[in-house]
Structures are given as structure tokens and as C-alpha cells.
Amino acid sequence: MATPDLTATINAILTTTSDTTLLRAILADGGVAWHKTDAVLILNGVGGQHVTWPLKAFGYLMANDVLTWDWTYNIHGDFGQDSESGNAFIKHSSLTQSLVATVAPQPQELAGKAMISGIGKVVKVNIDLTKEDDGVWHLTVHAEHEVFDPEKQFEIIYRFGNFSPELSEMKDIQLDSLMYFQGTVHSKDEESKHIIVQVLHHTVVLV
CATH class of the missing domain: 2.40.50.140 (Nucleic acid-binding proteins)
Known part of the structure; x- marks a missing residue:
């Protein structure tokens, strides 16, 4: 029997903190390519406070589907973390992202909900x-x-x-x-x- 896939998937509401950058020099009209966007995930902290955890969203997207700076999205995709630096990232596509708000929700409403x-x-x-x-x-x-x-x-x-x-x-x-x-x-x-x-x-x- 084959070993099961050991990938973890995450469904989270993220607010972007940067413009989206293209990870390939040229994107043909109507083409799909990998893009990178900085975002934050809201976690629970000590004493009932919330903390923001930066991560990178890698999207396999067309140009008109890229994430917009300071907007909030629901994103579902494979989750990963660099074991040395602790940097986290999520892989997604236009099929697994949805716009939630153009003004970020109150962070305490999102803490620990992913x-x-x-x-x-x-x-x-x-x-x-x-x-x-x-x-x-x-x-x-x-x-x-x-x-x-x-x-x-x-x-x-x-x-x-x-x-x-x-x-x-x-x-x-x-x-x-x-x-x-x-x-x-x-x-x-x-x-x-x-x-x-x-x-x-x-x-x-x-x-």
C-alpha cells in the first residue's frame, strides 16, 4: 500500500501586507503563473491577546486574479513551514481564494479561527x-x-x-x-x- 500524502492543508482568513509580485519574468496574456504576496494570519496570544503571524501566499494565478494589498481573503491550500527559519507559506489558486473584505476585520474576531x-x-x-x-x-x-x-x-x-x-x-x-x-x-x-x-x-x- 502506498504511503499517504503527508501534506497539511489550511483554510484561513488572511489580510495581505504587500503588493503581489510575479515569480516569473514574463506572463503571456491570459497565462497562469506563480505569484507571491505577503500576508498575516491572526493567532491567539497570551492573556487573551491576539498576535499576527506573517506568512507568504504563493498563488498560481492569472494576472487579474492576484491578491490586492491590504485586502482580506479566505484562502484554502497546502500549508508549509521552513523548519529552520520558521517562515510559513500557503499555496493556492484562483479556485481556492475568495475576497472577504476591502477593509480588514477586527483582528480579535479572526484569532485562532483558521x-x-x-x-x-x-x-x-x-x-x-x-x-x-x-x-x-x-x-x-x-x-x-x-x-x-x-x-x-x-x-x-x-x-x-x-x-x-x-x-x-x-x-x-x-x-x-x-x-x-x-x-x-x-x-x-x-x-x-x-x-x-x-x-x-x-x-x-x-x-
């Missing part, structure tokens, strides 16, 4: 008791995903919290096992620069 999903390879598993120490435990899984280049990988931290599985399910959650995750992009770990996802749904993928 959705991410995909199959990842488990590289670390933590089980933590809650502060009340009442036998309730929370699962955290670090999973590895592929970027556009399958030879490069990056990690996402998946926190299950109140969505942690029963202990009976834990036997299948092991290092190097594959899991499907779906959740909201909550925040970013400042030390590792990995994004932290609040898991809403998960499945162990048997291969």
Missing part, C-alpha cells in the same frame, strides 16, 4: 494530567508533515485538551504511526516556532 487538516507522522507523544490532578489527562502529539518538496518536513504541535482520546485508544498512537488531524490554528510555540493546533477530530491511519 482550520488545518492532514495526515502527519507522529514524532512525539506527551500525556499531561490536568492541574486538578483528578485523573483527567490531555494528549499532545507532535506530527511531521511534508512541504511541497517531499524531501523536506516540518512539525505541527497538536493539542487535544478536552478532545483527548480514551486511554484504550493510546495503543495505536505511537512514534512513526500516521494520524489524521483536523483542528483550529490556535497559537505558535515561541521556542520551536511550530504552530499549535487545537484538535477537534483525529483518526489513526493504519497502513
Whole structure:
């Protein structure tokens, strides 16, 4: 059986922070080419505050579909992060982008609302008791995903919290096992620069 695709996909509302630049010198009339736009994703910060996380949007677009500076879009596409710099990026097309507003919404309304999903390879598993120490435990899984280049990988931290599985399910959650995750992009770990996802749904993928 072939190994499943380990790409993570994201659906997020982003506000652009730059003009769009063409990544190829010449674009023929009616042609499609790769473009790059700087944008920000709104995450949750400490103390209920929001933080902005810069990322690059790489769009495979016609000239009349490029993103406009300081407009807000809903974009769906493959997500990636440079494991050394922490820089994040999303790959999209005109079919997976929609204009939301020409005036940016209040950032607190967008914090932690982006959705991410995909199959990842488990590289670390933590089980933590809650502060009340009442036998309730929370699962955290670090999973590895592929970027556009399958030879490069990056990690996402998946926190299950109140969505942690029963202990009976834990036997299948092991290092190097594959899991499907779906959740909201909550925040970013400042030390590792990995994004932290609040898991809403998960499945162990048997291969």
C-alpha cells in the first residue's frame, strides 16, 4: 500500500501586507503563473491577546486574479513551514481564494479561527494530567508533515485538551504511526516556532 500524502492543508482568513509580485519574468496574456504576496494570519496570544503571524501566499494565478494589498481573503491550500527559519507559506489558486473584505476585520474576531487538516507522522507523544490532578489527562502529539518538496518536513504541535482520546485508544498512537488531524490554528510555540493546533477530530491511519 502506498504511503499517504503527508501534506497539511489550511483554510484561513488572511489580510495581505504587500503588493503581489510575479515569480516569473514574463506572463503571456491570459497565462497562469506563480505569484507571491505577503500576508498575516491572526493567532491567539497570551492573556487573551491576539498576535499576527506573517506568512507568504504563493498563488498560481492569472494576472487579474492576484491578491490586492491590504485586502482580506479566505484562502484554502497546502500549508508549509521552513523548519529552520520558521517562515510559513500557503499555496493556492484562483479556485481556492475568495475576497472577504476591502477593509480588514477586527483582528480579535479572526484569532485562532483558521482550520488545518492532514495526515502527519507522529514524532512525539506527551500525556499531561490536568492541574486538578483528578485523573483527567490531555494528549499532545507532535506530527511531521511534508512541504511541497517531499524531501523536506516540518512539525505541527497538536493539542487535544478536552478532545483527548480514551486511554484504550493510546495503543495505536505511537512514534512513526500516521494520524489524521483536523483542528483550529490556535497559537505558535515561541521556542520551536511550530504552530499549535487545537484538535477537534483525529483518526489513526493504519497502513
